[in-house]
Amino acid sequence: MKKFMFVNRKAPYGTIYALESLEVVLITATFDQDVSLVFIDDGVYELVKGQQTKGIGIKNFSPSYRALEGYDVEKLYVDRASLDQRGLAESDLLVPVEVLDAQQMGELMAQQDVILSF
């Protein structure tokens, strides 16, 4: 088993990276690997509650993050500075996460076998 980490750095809409990253995460989960997700920079917006996308005509895929638990993907880490800079708190997020500072995040990354950054 290898340790796969997915680093999500981009806002959920505007580009397709967040959505297609989630598709890789779901596939990786079926391969019985150690999977963790990191949300950093604008990537923290992917997890914000109450997303409404009707106005932009793009599907709101944020409920899928709630389904991750069903795939045994339970390691979700969020960068503290990224939340702070955007005026967000853990209570604004739609799934339980662990909030880490940059040093803790770095240590976690150093333990991974594969890091995919989207």
Place this chain on the structure above:
Amino acid sequence: MKFGVLVNEGPYTHQASDSAYQFVVAALAKGHSIQRVFFYHDGVNNATRLTEPPQDDRHVVNRWSSLAAEHKVDLVVCVAAALRRGIKEEVLAPGFRISGLGQLVDSGIKADRLVTFGD
């Protein structure tokens, strides 16, 4: 060393595909092996044989095809990302094949290093 390569951007707009190609050529020249090159996001646009750059420019797509022919490099295009962008079997350049995201995960598992090119 056994490398897996991930290309996340399309040709010409972004240098990712050029850099990935140059990385693969250099790795092979040094005696390393390339386990697979996987094309995701707009990277799937590297696989269409309809690509026709001006005569005096490099041909990003044909260059990958030649590499596949000469070194048997496995060029895999993500099916979901491809269908979204109109890339289907009938437009694939030689040497490319369409398969699932599982092939990317497989690269992560089997390769010593998985190297990403693109944003």
